[in-house]
Amino acid sequence: MKRRKFVIEIKNKKECCGCTACSSICPKKCIDMKEDNEGFIYPNVNVIECIDCKLCEQVCPMTKKRENEKGIPESILARDVRDKVLLTGTSGSVFTSIMEYVLQKDGVVYGVIVDEEKVVKHIRVDSQNDNRISKIPCSKYVRSEIRDIFPKIKEDLTSGKLVCFSGVPCQVEGLKSYLNRDYKNLLTIDVICRGNPSPLFLGKYVEYLEKKYKSKIVDVRFRNKTFGYHSGTMKVVFGNGKVYFGSARTNYFLKAFFSDLCSRPSCYECNFKHIQHKSDLTLYDGWHASELANIEDDDRGYTNIIIQSNKGKEILDGLKTLKKYPIDTLKAVELDGIMVENSVEWNDKRERFFDNINNENIEEHCLKFMKISLKDKFIEKMKRIYYIRKFNG
Incomplete structure (x- = not known):
């Protein structure tokens, strides 16, 4: 009992990324994700309903050891060739093309929007006519509300639908851990982040x-x-x-x-700062396009893409609305990707910043x-x- 309480109560908040894998996998649905005084969610267990199956401990991506990865993955620099798409999106607006590809195949996209109440959250989209689509590709500097998304993704995958999930690295790893198997019809995109603000x-x-x-x-x-x-x-x-x-x-x-x-406490000691990710594609800003690809930087944006799987490469190869340039992965990470391998440093003023934020x-x-x-x-x-x-x- 003590061990279970120690894990679920999260005494050290840097040990929880809020991915919701634990609450999603609980067979008794006795784990709720509750906000703390800083606005971040953490698991809260109903110990009366808990059957001590330990699935919540086993699924946590924060406790999993990383496999020994070999080699440096390929990278490209890319942008959408359509001016309107490029100018309304962030960086090279790459995710728009990926969304279109999935939806054209009667697939489902799970991405992040800012809703009418200004809540940043994941949503499910299965039609190109959904007017929320245009809100998904843009950057959101806030921790997204994910809640019951993982079980919905599993349902879509089981039904055979092509599913695309986009999130930050800890969310992708949380999803992968929750699913606990590879799905040929799942495409995962993670976006490199500095941190997840409150x-x-x-x-x-x-x-x-x-x-x-x-x-x-x-x-x-x-x-x-x-x-x-x-x-x-x-x-x-x-x-x-x-x-x-x-x-x-x-x-x-x-x-x-x-x-x-x-940002969330776990962001200051992020467990997911590596070049090799469990996603299919890793996206981050292309600030140094001219140096990486010997092209003119017209200040309209490019996206660096690390190709993490053959599935990701095959889909990229089929996207005709993207202009692509092969680049050196390590050089791109050195110039543009400090957050690929590094966490931000803890700001000593952070706790005081949140102390009186409500008052x-x-x-x-x-x-x-x-x-x-x-x-x-x-x-x-x-x-x-x-x-x-x-x-x-």
């Missing part, structure tokens, strides 16, 4: 913006290309027609994220932990003027 913090930031702009938010893009791919600008659209733009220089949410103040005005709260200088504000203003003149003569 949904609670996002909610507080949304409340702050809606109060400031006196209108509900109708769309959020964590990475928008209005001021170029390299600018990394958040775009927020309000119901009253107003639009907010802000980069990590002046945007409180982005600045907290890139200051490593607000203070979020703007005042953030300014206690990060500085926004006059220089930052000036650069942000001049950036807008530059792009307005560049594209409007």
Whole structure:
């Protein structure tokens, strides 16, 4: 009993990535994922219903030893050839082509959106007519709500449907561990992340913006290309027609994220920082396209892709809407992929950042932990003027 309680109660929160594999596999459905005071979910067991089968312990991807991997996988640099798709997506908008491929084969896509309540969550899409599709390919700098997705994926796989699942590496490994077997009809895509920021913090930031702009938010893009791919600008659209733009220089949410103040504890000692992943394809930003592929960087975005399996390679080869360039994997990781192999460092201010987050005005709260200088504000203003003149003569 003590051993079971120790595992499920998670005394050290760095040991749980919140993938939901444990709650999904429980035959008695006696494990709930509950939010803590920082907005992250952790397993909570009903010990009365528990039959001590230990499946939850066995399925946890955080406790599994990594297999000895051999060789360095191939990589390519890619982008969508369609201007509209490229400009509305993140990086090279590669995932749009993958989604289209799967849906054209009557398959199912599981990806992440920001819903109408500004909750970042995984959804199931099985039709190209679903108006939520356009929201999936864009970056979301928040831990996604995954809840009951794994059992749904298993149902689709068992029925023979082609299934594509996209998530961060710990979510993909959680899914693979939950399924506990290879499926020929499963395509997994993981996206390299810096960390998974708190949904609670996002909610507080949304409340702050809606109060400031006196209108509900109708769309959020964590990475928008209005001021170029390299600018990394958040775009927020309000119901009253107003639009907010802000980069990590002046945007409180982005600045907290890139200051490593607000991510899940396990992200600071991530178990999944390796070149070789259990996914079929690994995606991350292509910041140095000109150096990697000897091509012009037009500031519209590219995606680095590590090809982790033959299945991933075969699907990429069949995507005619992508322009692809073979690149050196180790060079790409060195230039663009520091987060492929490294976790972010623990910020000593992090615990204090969350201590009073519910009790203070979020703007005042953030300014206690990060500085926004006059220089930052000036650069942000001049950036807008530059792009307005560049594209409007």
